[in-house]
Amino acid sequence: KNQVEQSPQSLIILEGKNCTLQCNYTVSPFSNLRWYKQDTGRGPVSLTIMTFSENTKSNGRYTATLDADTKQSSLHITASQLSDSASYICVVGRGGSQGNLIFGKGTKLSVKP
Amino acid sequence: GAGVSQSPSNKVTEKGKDVELRCDPISGHTALYWYRQSLGQGLEFLIYFQGNSAPDKSGLPSDRFSAERTGGSVSTLTIQRTQQEDSAVYLCASSLALGEGQYGYTFGSGTRLTVV
Numbered sequence: 001k002n003q004v005e006q007s008p009q010s011l012i013i014l015e016g017k018n019c020t021l022q023c024n025y026t027v028s029p030f031s032n033l034r035w036y037k038q039d040t041g042r043g044p045v046s047l048t049i050m051t052f053s054e055n056t057k058s059n060g061r062y063t064a065t066l067d068a069d070t071k072q073s074s075l076h077i078t079a080s081q082l083s084d085s086a087s088y089i090c091v092v093g094r095g096g097s098q099g100n101l102i103f104g105k106g107t108k109l110s111v112k113p
Numbered sequence: 114g115a116g117v118s119q120s121p122s123n124k125v126t127e128k129g130k131d132v133e134l135r136c137d138p139i140s141g142h143t144a145l146y147w148y149r150q151s152l153g154q155g156l157e158f159l160i161y162f163q164g165n166s167a168p169d170k171s172g173l174p175s176d177r178f179s180a181e182r183t184g185g186s187v188s189t190l191t192i193q194r195t196q197q198e199d200s201a202v203y204l205c206a207s208s209l210a211l212g213e214g215q216y217g218y219t220f221g222s223g224t225r226l227t228v229v
Contacts, residue, residue, distance in 0.1 A: 004155070043204050043220030103155035
């Protein structure tokens with residue numbers, strides 16, 4: 001069954017601290033893995049996109065890693081800011097069908113002052 | 114436009130009524146997607162349009178759901194005889210054609226549908 005599991009479900013950290021969010025997937029065939037940030041009441045916004053051959057990609061304070069062998073990905077946030085408070089969604093794209101994305105349920109991150 | 118525009122942003126309807134949700138994608142984006150996000154759940158794929166090709170309707174949960182895309186631009190998602198389980202945020206996204214994995218999706222802010 002094609003699934004994307006994210007952990008933790010929610011996380012509270014203090015401003016300035018780092019954190020790492022996890023994503024495990026069982027999606028086949030694998031095409032790409034994306035991380036999105038979704039602010040409350042807004043649509044998801046793309047942070048990173050990685051294909052099979054990429055094992056790390058950065059976007060400012062966000063760094064995503066991908067281990068295609070273990071089917072795991074992580075999103076590391078450095079020096080967190082209050083504006084990082086949002087849901088972070090891991091999405092795996094299936095090869096062979098452009099409309100077929102498998103979404104995780106997201107990790108709700110709260111950054112406190 | 115500069116982004117994907119969805120309307121209305123909020124819709125409250127009575128059970129059994131029909132609703133229409135609108136999506137205006139980014140100009141030039143030939144691919145358009147509808148997703149549903151229920152409370153505490155991940156996004157659920159509904160339907161996908163690519164240019165003039167027949168849409169991929171494989172995610173529509175029942176025949177009460179339909180969507181069309183006129184002129185390759187604006188799309189309307191219609192839900193007939195709404196049920197309480199249809200309550201969710203309906204998100205529209207668009208992307209440049211082809212190159213799965215090369216292009217990100219741009220999402221709209223969604224329509225929050227509440228069926229009472």
